[in-house]
Amino acid sequence: MVDVYTDGSCSGNPGPGGWGAVVLEHGKPQRISGHDPHTTNNRMELTAAIKALKAVSEGTQVTVHSDSEYLIKTMTKGWKRNANQDLWDQLDSLMTGRTVDWQWVRGHNGDQWNEEADSLAVAAMQGTVTSLRKPPKEDRTIQGLTHVDAHGTAKMVDVGDKPDTVRTAIAGGKVTMKPATLALILQGRMEKGDVFTVARLAGINAAKHAWELIPLAHQLPLSHVGIDFETDHAKGIVTITASARTAAKTGVEMEALTAVSVCGLTIYDMCKAVDRGMMIGEVKVLEKHGGRSGDFVVER
Numbered sequence: 001m002v003d004v005y006t007d008g009s010c011s012g013n014p015g016p017g018g019w020g021a022v023v024l025e026h027g028k029p030q031r032i033s034g035h036d037p038h039t040t041n042n043r044m045e046l047t048a049a050i051k052a053l054k055a056v057s058e059g060t061q062v063t064v065h066s067d068s069e070y071l072i073k074t075m076t077k078g079w080k081r082n083a084n085q086d087l088w089d090q091l092d093s094l095m096t097g098r099t100v101d102w103q104w105v106r107g108h109n110g111d112q113w114n115e116e117a118d119s120l121a122v123a124a125m126q127g128t129v130t131s132l133r134k135p136p137k138e139d140r141t142i143q144g145l146t147h148v149d150a151h152g153t154a155k156m157v158d159v160g161d162k163p164d165t166v167r168t169a170i171a172g173g174k175v176t177m178k179p180a181t182l183a184l185i186l187q188g189r190m191e192k193g194d195v196f197t198v199a200r201l202a203g204i205n206a207a208k209h210a211w212e213l214i215p216l217a218h219q220l221p222l223s224h225v226g227i228d229f230e231t232d233h234a235k236g237i238v239t240i241t242a243s244a245r246t247a248a249k250t251g252v253e254m255e256a257l258t259a260v261s262v263c264g265l266t267i268y269d270m271c272k273a274v275d276r277g278m279m280i281g282e283v284k285v286l287e288k289h290g291g292r293s294g295d296f297v298v299e300r
Helices: 041-054 069-076 085-095 112-132 179-186 195-208 253-271
Strands: 002-010 015-025 028-039 061-066 099-104 165-176 222-232 237-248 279-289
Touching (some): 002 112, 028 041, 028 112, 041 069, 069 099, 179 237, 195 222, 222 253, 237 253
Parallel strands (some): 061 099
């Protein structure tokens, strides 16, 4: 059983457009998107469904979730196909060999995957608009650094014209210590208490206050912050993974990175009495999704 979430977006209708889809197979999301320099919203909705089904193997049972009544009711209620016959033909051909259920989902109603499909479509559409419109000279920055103006002065980026979209980021890092120190943590024998519980709370709190620590970061309404730990007993390594999510005008990479960093510092503080040689390192962004720049994923 595979769930796919699809959405389309268009500026002008007709005009530049984009489509996005999230394919959920075995609980793992695959995100795909694309754009068309001159199209309509309905064509983008159809294209999203076509591309999503092409990503699913024949013989698979699929549920397509979309907030497009045009798509869902045409497939379930027999609405007339007065336009876009070329795309309807493609969609019909993809139905062969696949069992497809069509489900309407209310747009912008808090459904995570619907929001992500929307974000992918909007980002693809905006990428098309950007490619067609040359940015004004005063908006250009030194060597592409958005926090530096044309005179080399640090500035806070104005994101007021960007749409609020769902954005997620995952960051990771490691704390290396003596295996004996890690054993004490896992046995709950550290004098200061439960190391991982305190570190997790510290990381969540740090993510919420990243904007106060990093001068040019924006204050974001975080909808979720998660912290996970993995341990390698033999090597004395604690791997920290932090995820952050928001529906805002800019990304949450800094929040995820701040969470990992403060988690590592908290582990050090909780354990320094027995191991002052601990090392915190390899802090980096592992994944970034949503927004104009699209997806970024580090191979692990």
